[in-house]
Amino acid sequence: MTVQVLDPPEEDEATPEPSSAETPRNGARWAWWVTAAVFTGVGCLWALASPLFSSPDEPAHVVRAVAASRGQILPGERTEREYSTYVEVPEVFALSGQVPMCFAFQGDIGADCGPAFEGGTETTKVETNAGLYPPAYYAVVGLPSVVFPSAKGVYLMRALNAALCGAFLASAIASARHTRSPRLVIGGIAIAATPMLFFLGGSVNPSGVEIAASICLWTSLYAALERSDTKPSGRLLLRIAVAGSALALSRPGSPMWVALIAVVLVAWFGLRRVFEVGRDRRTWPVVAAVGLASLSTLLWVSHYGTLTTTNGGLAGSDSLAANTRIALGTTGGQIDQMIGVFGWLDTGPATLTIYLWLFALGTLVLLGLAAASWYQRLVLLGVTAAVVLLPVILQVPRAETQGFPWQGRYTLPLAVGLPILATLLIDKERGLPDRFLRQLVGAVLAMWVVGQLYAHIWATRRYTAGVHGPLNWLTADGFHPPVPVWSLFAGTVVVLTVGGVWLYGLATDGPTPWSDRLRRSPIHR
Numbered sequence: 001m002t003v004q005v006l007d008p009p010e011e012d013e014a015t016p017e018p019s020s021a022e023t024p025r026n027g028a029r030w031a032w033w034v035t036a037a038v039f040t041g042v043g044c045l046w047a048l049a050s051p052l053f054s055s056p057d058e059p060a061h062v063v064r065a066v067a068a069s070r071g072q073i074l075p076g077e078r079t080e081r082e083y084s085t086y087v088e089v090p091e092v093f094a095l096s097g098q099v100p101m102c103f104a105f106q107g108d109i110g111a112d113c114g115p116a117f118e119g120g121t122e123t124t125k126v127e128t129n130a131g132l133y134p135p136a137y138y139a140v141v142g143l144p145s146v147v148f149p150s151a152k153g154v155y156l157m158r159a160l161n162a163a164l165c166g167a168f169l170a171s172a173i174a175s176a177r178h179t180r181s182p183r184l185v186i187g188g189i190a191i192a193a194t195p196m197l198f199f200l201g202g203s204v205n206p207s208g209v210e211i212a213a214s215i216c217l218w219t220s221l222y223a224a225l226e227r228s229d230t231k232p233s234g235r236l237l238l239r240i241a242v243a244g245s246a247l248a249l250s251r252p253g254s255p256m257w258v259a260l261i262a263v264v265l266v267a268w269f270g271l272r273r274v275f276e277v278g279r280d281r282r283t284w285p286v287v288a289a290v291g292l293a294s295l296s297t298l299l300w301v302s303h304y305g306t307l308t309t310t311n312g313g314l315a316g317s318d319s320l321a322a323n324t325r326i327a328l329g330t331t332g333g334q335i336d337q338m339i340g341v342f343g344w345l346d347t348g349p350a351t352l353t354i355y356l357w358l359f360a361l362g363t364l365v366l367l368g369l370a371a372a373s374w375y376q377r378l379v380l381l382g383v384t385a386a387v388v389l390l391p392v393i394l395q396v397p398r399a400e401t402q403g404f405p406w407q408g409r410y411t412l413p414l415a416v417g418l419p420i421l422a423t424l425l426i427d428k429e430r431g432l433p434d435r436f437l438r439q440l441v442g443a444v445l446a447m448w449v450v451g452q453l454y455a456h457i458w459a460t461r462r463y464t465a466g467v468h469g470p471l472n473w474l475t476a477d478g479f480h481p482p483v484p485v486w487s488l489f490a491g492t493v494v495v496l497t498v499g500g501v502w503l504y505g506l507a508t509d510g511p512t513p514w515s516d517r518l519r520r521s522p523i524h525r
Contacts, residue, residue, distance in 0.1 A: 028174065031506065036163075036170035038499040039193070042452065043162025045492050046202030048481050049460045051111035052099055052154055054343055055203035056407070057129060059096035060084075061138070062145075062154055062204045064130035066093050069142030075131045075304055085131030090149040092119030094126045104344040107467035110478025117151045132306040134297050136249040137206040140164075155482065157204050165201035168212035168246070169193055171239045173506060175220040178236055180227070181427035183437050184364075186507040187444035188423030189215060191360050192416035194339045195353060195455035196409055207409045210250040210257075214413035216243035217261055218420050225269045225277060232277065237286050244290035247413065248297055252306040255294035257413035260386070264417060268379050315403050323399040327392040330404060334391060337408025338415060340451075342459040345407070347467065350458040353451040360447045361419055367440075368422030371432075380421055387415045441507045449500040456492050460485065 053059045067076075067087035075085045095117055102113040130138070141164075144156035169189070176185040192215050201208035220239040224232040248258050266274050277283055301307055333341075339357045341348030365384070369377050391406045426432070426440075461473035464485060470476055474486050481488060 040166030043201035047158035065142030068138035165212035184423040188419040213247040245293035248293035334408035368425035
């Protein structure tokens with residue numbers, strides 16, 4: 001895992017720089033930092049609102065990250081269960097799995113029932129279910145625990161994870177502004193960044209980085225292939241290399257998403273355009289970096305049998321037809337999980353958020369289909385079908401022995417391409433009035449703000465009051481976050497509102513929106 005993505009992007013290298021000190025390049029860089037800060041802030045608010053170890057398998061991911069950051073890169077000794085391993089970590093982390101046991105999977109129980117996360121720093125042997133996962137993500141995210149082997153270290157690990165996700169999302173926005181008509185694409189990226197992404201980004205879980213990196217890869221690769229009148233800028237190629245490599249290294253199945261994203265966009269633009277871009281020698285190191293990252297994950301997974309030892313979810317049967325029906329029957333639940341089912345899948349669905357998201361996504365996809373050529377419609381419908389059918393295809397052959405462990409978040413690296421491609425199609429349709437496009441992106445971002453806020457309230461209330469507890473979660477007697485609940489709520493309202501307004505400005509104000517105005521204001525002089 002590399003953190004080069006935190007280096008802010010610049011404008012197209014072919015763009016001449018004005019003689020003034022306030023250049024478009026400086027404006028773009030400043031806009032990147034503000035965008036990254038907004039997205040990181042949303043993730044950090046989730047990190048504070050979620051009790052320790054309250055996201056799926058977070059205890060196992062924390063233990064793996066603590067061990068990897070201390071040099072234990074290889075899996076280590078396997079347990080009797082085969083899919084887990086032993087690692088040497090400070091003994092306080094032996095409590096990771098005990099903290100959520102009383103409230104995980106039980107939405108009516110607040111998160112104040114678990115033991116305190118306290119203990120010594122002497123090394124001991126601890127089991128982790130993530131020991132067979134590729135190590136790059138864990139070696140980076142676990143670094144704060146080296147200095148703080150405590151609850152503070154876990155919160156800092158969450159913050160680092162949120163910052164990585166925020167950087168990838170900000171880079172996606174920067175790449176979107178390199179497309180021919182970027183107005184609505186920013187709204188598409190916002191819909192791709194579901195509350196589930198920020199929930200995972202605010203925990204120690206590689207799925208957050210996987211999803212955020214995929215959004216960046218979708219947008220950056222599209223921008224590089226679309227502009228046939230100019231070569232991709234160096235910054236755009238760097239984003240593709242970093243996002244593609246980070247995606248490939250994040251989880252055992254991530255190379256598949258890299259390949260599928262590439263296949264979809266090659267089908268979208270055609271092999272001729274791909275070969276034209278490939279003649280630029282600057283693209284060769286990019287392809288090599290992403291290819292080596294994907295190959296390393298594939299070799300790791302093959303050598304350690306990571307994907308052959310998974311188990312969980314619904315039990316399978318010995319009937320192909322029955323297993324197919326079960327897999328198809330879980331599709332609705334997986335769609336909910338992509339948007340707003342939190343905790344150990346015990347907190348949700350956040351109904352209002354899901355309705356808003358499906359309405360926004362459906363509107364964008366239908367408008368995109370109306371604006372597309374017949375061939376583009378075929379590709380867009382193909383991606384939609386893959387989102388539904390791929391979990392079925394991957395689970396059914398192994399269902400008899402491994403059950404149905406698939407969760408909605410696993411499909412998000414592919415599903416995020418739908419709103420991005422749809423908005424790119426709408427924006428290229430010149431027949432739509434400018435006023436309509438502004439209103440559409442404004443409505444999409446308004447739904448993003450309201451849906452994100454409701455999801456945050458829903459999850460916070462579950463841990464402080466329980467799913468069926470008092471409506472007033474601000475004064476409930478359950479879980480108490482590190483900061484007062486009311487301040488988390490106020491901070492979420494402020495950050496999401498500022499974020500929505502800022503993204504609207506990015507979408508409607510041209511190549512260097514607001515940043516130049518703000519930098520020239522008296523407060524910045």
